[in-house]
Amino acid sequence: xxxxxxxxxxxxxxxxxxxxxxxxxxxxxxxxxxxxxxxxxxxxxxxxxxxxxxxxxxxxxxxxxxxxxxxxxxxxxxxxxxxxxxxxxxxxxxxxxxxxxxxxxxxxxxxxxxxxxxxxxxxxxxxxxxxxxxxxxxxxxxxxxxxxxxxxxxxxxxxxxxxxxxxxxxxxxxxxxxxxxxxxxxxxxxxxxxxxxxxxxxxxxxxxxxxxxxxxxxxxxxxxxxxxxxxxxxxxxxxxxxxxxxxxxxxxxxxxxxxxxxxxxxxxxxxxxxxxxxxxxxxxxxxxxxxxxxxxxxxxxxxxxxxxxxxxxxxxxxxxxxxxxxxxxxxxxxxxxxxxxxxxxxxxxxxxxxxxxxxxxxxxxxxxxxxxxxxxxxxxxxxxxxxxxxxxxxxxxxxxxxxxxxxxxxxxxxxxxxxxxxxxxxxxxxxxxxxxxxxxxxxxxxxxxxxxxxxxxxxxxxxxxxxxxxxxxxxxxxxxxxxxxxxxxxxxxxxxxxxxxxxxxxxxxxxxxxxxxxxxxxxxxxxxxxxxxxxxxxxxxxxxxxxxxxxxxxxxxxxxxxxxxxxxxxxxxxxxxxxxxxxxxxxxxxxxxxxxxxxxxxxxxxxxxxxxxxxxxxxxxxxxxxxxxxxxxxxxxxxxxxxxxxxxxxxxxxxxxxxxxxxxx
Numbered sequence: 001x002x003x004x005x006x007x008x009x010x011x012x013x014x015x016x017x018x019x020x021x022x023x024x025x026x027x028x029x030x031x032x033x034x035x036x037x038x039x040x041x042x043x044x045x046x047x048x049x050x051x052x053x054x055x056x057x058x059x060x061x062x063x064x065x066x067x068x069x070x071x072x073x074x075x076x077x078x079x080x081x082x083x084x085x086x087x088x089x090x091x092x093x094x095x096x097x098x099x100x101x102x103x104x105x106x107x108x109x110x111x112x113x114x115x116x117x118x119x120x121x122x123x124x125x126x127x128x129x130x131x132x133x134x135x136x137x138x139x140x141x142x143x144x145x146x147x148x149x150x151x152x153x154x155x156x157x158x159x160x161x162x163x164x165x166x167x168x169x170x171x172x173x174x175x176x177x178x179x180x181x182x183x184x185x186x187x188x189x190x191x192x193x194x195x196x197x198x199x200x201x202x203x204x205x206x207x208x209x210x211x212x213x214x215x216x217x218x219x220x221x222x223x224x225x226x227x228x229x230x231x232x233x234x235x236x237x238x239x240x241x242x243x244x245x246x247x248x249x250x251x252x253x254x255x256x257x258x259x260x261x262x263x264x265x266x267x268x269x270x271x272x273x274x275x276x277x278x279x280x281x282x283x284x285x286x287x288x289x290x291x292x293x294x295x296x297x298x299x300x301x302x303x304x305x306x307x308x309x310x311x312x313x314x315x316x317x318x319x320x321x322x323x324x325x326x327x328x329x330x331x332x333x334x335x336x337x338x339x340x341x342x343x344x345x346x347x348x349x350x351x352x353x354x355x356x357x358x359x360x361x362x363x364x365x366x367x368x369x370x371x372x373x374x375x376x377x378x379x380x381x382x383x384x385x386x387x388x389x390x391x392x393x394x395x396x397x398x399x400x401x402x403x404x405x406x407x408x409x410x411x412x413x414x415x416x417x418x419x420x421x422x423x424x425x426x427x428x429x430x431x432x433x434x435x436x437x438x439x440x441x442x443x444x445x446x447x448x449x450x451x452x453x454x455x456x457x458x459x460x461x462x463x464x465x466x467x468x469x470x471x472x473x474x475x476x477x478x479x480x481x482x483x484x485x486x487x488x489x490x491x492x493x494x495x496x497x498x499x500x501x502x503x504x505x506x507x508x509x510x511x512x513x514x515x516x517x518x519x520x521x522x523x524x525x526x527x528x529x530x531x532x533x534x535x536x537x538x539x540x541x542x543x544x545x546x547x548x549x550x551x552x553x554x555x556x557x558x559x560x561x562x563x564x565x566x567x568x569x570x571x572x573x574x575x576x577x578x579x580x581x582x583x584x585x586x587x588x589x590x591x592x593x594x595x596x597x598x599x600x601x602x603x604x605x606x607x608x609x610x611x612x613x614x615x616x617x618x619x620x621x622x623x624x625x626x627x628x629x630x631x632x633x634x635x636x637x638x639x640x641x642x643x644x645x646x647x648x649x650x651x652x653x654x655x656x657x658x659x660x661x662x663x664x665x
Contacts, residue, residue: 035213035214035215035216036077036082036213036214037211037212037213037214038077038112038193038195038212038213038214039066039195039209039210039211039212040211041077041081042075042076042077042193042195043066043075050072050074050075051071051072051074052068052069052070052071052072052075052204053066053067053068053072053075053196054066054067055067056208058100058208063152063208063210065100065208065209065210066196066208066209066210067207067208067209068196068197068204068205068209069204070204070327072196072197072204075194075195075196075197076192076193076194076195077192077193077195078190078191078192078193079114079188079190079191079192079193080190082214082216083188083189083191086188087187087188087189088185088186088187088188089114089116089121089184089186089187089188089191090216091184092158092159092160092161092216093158093159093214093215093216094156094157094158094159094215095112095124095156095157095212095213095214095215096154096155096156096157096211096212096213096215097111097112097124097154097155097209097210097211097212097213098152098153098154098209098210098211099111099147099152099153099154099155099205099207099208099209099210100150100151100152100153100207100208100210101126101147101148101150101153101205101206101207102150102206102207103128103147103148103150103206107127107203107206107324107326108125108126108127108203108326108373109125109126109127109203109204109205109206110123110124110125110126110194110196110197110198110203110204110205111123111124111125111126111195111196111205111209111212112124112193112194112195112196112212113193113194113197113198114191114192114193114194115191115192115194116186116187116188116189116190116191117190117191120134120198120375120376121135121136121186121188121191122134122135122136123198123376124157125198125203126144126147126205127144128144128148129143129144130142130143130144131143131144131147131155131157131166133157133159133164134375135159135164135178135180136180136184136186137375137428137454138178138179138180138428139425139428140164140176140178140428141425142166142174142176145168146168146169146172150207152210153168153169154168154169154170155167155168156168156170159178162177162178162179162180163175163176163177163178164176164177164178177427178428179427179428179429193214195209195212196209198376203326203327299589299590300588300589300663300664300665301588301589301591301663301664301665302588302589302591302593302644302661302662302663303661303662303663303664304625304661304662305612305625305627305646305659305660305661305662306659306660306662307657307659307660308645308657308658308659308660309354309355309657309658310655310656310657311334311348311355311647311655311656311657311658312654312655313334313336313346313650313654313655313656314336314338314343314344314345314346314360314654315336315337315338315343315654316336316337316338316650316651316652316653316654317334317335317336317633317634317649317650317651317656318335318336318337318366318367318368318633318634318649318651319334319335319366319367319368319369319633319634319649320332320333320334320335320369320634320636320647320648320649320656321333321368321369321370321371321380321636322636322638322647323371325378325400328405329349329350329351330349330350330638330640331347331348331349331350331358332347332348332350332355332636332647333345333346333347333348333361333369333371333380334346334347334348334369334649334656335363335366335367335368335369335382335383335649336363336366337363337365337366337367337385342362342363342364343363343364343365343366344360344361344362344363345360345361345363345366345369345382346359346360346361347359347360347361347407350640353640355647355658359406359407361380361382361398361407362396362409363382363384363396364384364385364386364387364393364394365384365385365386365387365393366382366383366384366385367383367384367385367418367419367420368382368383368419368420368421369381369382369383369421370383370420370421370422370423370432371423372423372430372432374430374452377399377400378399378400379397379398379399379400379410380397380398380400380407381395381396381397381398381421381423381432382395382396382397382398382421383395383415383418383419383420383421383434383435384396384415384418385417385418385419385437386417386418389416389417389437389438389439389440390439390440390441392414392415392416393414393415393416393417393418394412394413394414394415395412395413395415395418395421395434396409396410396411396412396413397409397410397411397412397413397459398410411458411459413434413448413450413459415434415436415448416436416437416438416439416445417436417437417438417439417445418434418435418436418437419435419436419437419470419471419472420434420435420470420471420472420473421433421434421435421473422435422473422474422475422484423475424475424482424484426477426482426504427482429451429452429507430451430452431449431450431451431452431462431475432449432450432451432452432459433447433448433449433450433473433475433484434447434448434450434473435447435467435470435471435472435473435486435487436448436467436470437469437470437471437489438469441492442492443468443469443490443491443492444466444467444468444491444492445467445470446464446465446466446467447464447465447467447470447473447486448461448463448464448465449461449462449463449464449465449509450462462507463508463509465486465502465509467486467488468488468490468491468497469488469489469490469491469492469497470486470487470488470489471487471488471489471520471521471522472486472487472520472521472522472523473485473486474487474522474523474524474525474534476525476532478532478562481503481504482503482504483501483502483503483504483512484501484502484504484509485499485500485501485502485523485525485534486499486500486501486502486523487499487517487520487521487522487523487536487537488500488517488520489519489520489521489539489540490519490540490542493543493544494542494543494544494545495518495519495538495540495541495542495543496516496517496518496541496543496545497516497517498514498515498516498517499514499515499516499517499520499523499536500512500513500514500515501513501514501515501569513568513569515536515558515560515569517536517538517558518538518540518541518545518555518556519538519539519540519541519542519555520536520537520538520539521537521538521539521580521581521582522536522537522581522582522583523535523536523537523583524536524537524582524583524584524585524594526585526592528592528615531561531562532561532562533559533560533561533562533572534559534560534562534569535557535558535559535560535583535585535594536557536558536559536560536583537557537577537580537581537582537583537596537597538555538556538557538558538577538580539553539555539579539580539581539599540552540553540555540579541553541554541555551603553578553579553599553601553602553603554576554577554578554603554607555577556574556575556576556577557574557575557576557577557580557583557596558571558572558573558574558575559571559572559573559574559575559620559621560572572620573620573621575596575613575621577596577598577611578598578603578607578608579598579599579600579601579602579603580596580597580598580599581597581599581633581634581651582596582597582632582633582634582635583595583596583597584596584597584635584636584637586637586644588644588661588663591614591615592614592615593612593613593614593615593624594612594613594615594621595610595611595612595613595635595637595646596610596611596612596613597610597632597633597634597635597648598610598611598629598631598632599631599632599633599651599652600630600631600632600652609626609627609628609629610626610627610629610632610648611623611625611626611627612624612625612626612627629648629657630648630650630652630653630655630656630657631650631651631652631653632648632649632650632651632656633649633651634648634649635647635648636648643660643661644660644661644663645658645659645660645661646658646659646660646661
């Protein structure tokens with residue numbers, strides 16, 4: 001692009017003129033908005049620090065930055081100084097921040113939230129897996145591959161037209177689509193920029209935050225990142241003086257332009273591919289002043305499991321869901337079934353290293369729980385089987401009440417012998433899939449896909465799928481595509497039938513692949529060394545294939561491996577299982593494990609034990625622990641302060657248990 005084109009483009013931006021994807025001209029009524037470093041504006045120099053905020057000095061990089069704790073819920077900036085001549089939220093904007101992030105398991109943290117009175121317009125959240133932008137109730141997720149090493153990194157997120165672009169460390173760019181109207185014309189008056197926490201009780205950013213730059217109508221990365229240094233020494237590293245997007249002339253940054261005023265600033269050298277910090281007027285690589293790093297700790301290994309806690313539940317437990325509510329702690333909810341109509345299920349809270357009863361929730365032969373978050377609200381959905389498979393039974397969605405700190409019934413969904421709920425997001429849309437098992441004497445019925453209505457704030461039916469003895473939904477993504485795996489258990493005559501994998505295209509699910517299963521009750525998706533696997537739990541062998549009706553609970557469960565060239569899952573390994581209804585994948589150190597449930601329906605003593613398998617490369621999964629347990633139908637694994645715990649549900653009695661892993665170096 002020549003200089004004339006560049007200047008013309010800059011003039012159009014200065015005048016607030018943008019060409020939309022459709023080719024029409026959009027004139028931005030809010031051109032000329034101010035950019036700002038929100039951290040500097042919200043925490044001015046020489047003033048008392050807000051509660052929960054402290055200034056730390058990172059000795060390894062000579063950088064002063066801010067650290068936040070759970071009390072830092074009031075670090076905010078009024079939008080009026082930046083939006084004094086604008087009543088609409090910018091159609092195009094970007095946010096750039098420099099952070100040294102401290103990784104935490106299972107926590108969603110909030111870098112920034114912008115709200116207009118009580119309405120949230122956008123937020124940026126971090127998890128171990130994703131960097132997420134939520135804009136006008138539309139969520140876009142990028143895989144978090146950079147903020148995992150407790151080192152300094154830069155992240156820039158730009159919203160322009162129908163695209164969201166994330167740039168990390170000034171060089172890695174990823175682009176995703178954003179479903180929205182353009183222009184959106186979002187009202188914005190007396191708004192608030194809230195930093196490091198979305199609201200009271202939400203996850204606070206861990207680590208230290210250096211800068212949080214807000215730039216309306218432009219790409220903050222272009223301004224915050226230094227230029228690439230020419231590889232040829234005879235080339236001048238100076239950029240021509242050009243007006244920036246706000247009419248202020250500035251020369252392009254140069255590495256020799258580090259002044260005493262820049263001491264402590266962090267920038268990224270694209271040519272050297274490393275972060276630099278201004279120390280004593282000189283740009284230095286962080287590695288120059290870093291102390292010698294200690295050797296990484298030797299990963300621990302799983303030695304064995306030992307009994308930890310008994311749990312008395314209202315009835316036999318089919319399923320358990322472990323989840324965390326930021327600011328409240330960790331919980332475990334059991335799907336309990338009993339003779340009373342309706343019966344109740346139990347919610348426990350992890351307190352002082354034990355689970356204690358927290359709340360009873362009204363259910364109706366509960367089969368499975370699903371926890372999920374939408375726009376900062378927390379929900380629990382229970383799949384109710386009901387006491388009569390011939391009539392419609394409502395399944396229930398509960399919502400967390402922040403003031404009462406309890407779950408309350410929020411929405412009823414009509415279901416037939418529901419076995420499972422699966423929540424997921426795709427292209428900014430919230431989905432909830434229910435597996436309806438049977439209807440009266442017929443195993444042939446319809447399972448339903450629901451979507452969240454952003455206006456009415458309830459789930460509405462999107463699609464019905466013909467299913468046979470549906471038992472479990474499992475969602476996963478590959479290469480940007482969304483999939484749903486369905487376990488089908490029984491068609492009325494045989495348990496040997498096809499289970500299915502669906503793919504999402506044009507807001508509808510279509511069959512992608514079928515696999516023959518035998519009484520399938522659960523799918524478990526996991527990744528090892530970049531390869532995707534799917535494990536199916538086959539629970540029952542009944543039908544013409546077993547005409548003698550011997551050892552009906554003994555069958556093969558299968559692990560499939562994704563062949564990316566053929567774009568299909570292929571059979572990888574068969575494992576002999578006995579009345580298996582659940583797989584649980586987990587890792588300890590460098591080891592990968594699969595744990596299979598055992599409902600203990602008949603059989604010899606050796607067949608009534610739970611088995612743990614470890615990944616051994618070419619050998620596949622091999623059994624390493626065979627444990628005497630109560631009958632179980634579901635396993636969940638969680639960690640606390642470096643300790644690893646295992647919960648399993650008792651499918652036949654009221655005593656479920658927690659086991660604790662014994663770890664060794």
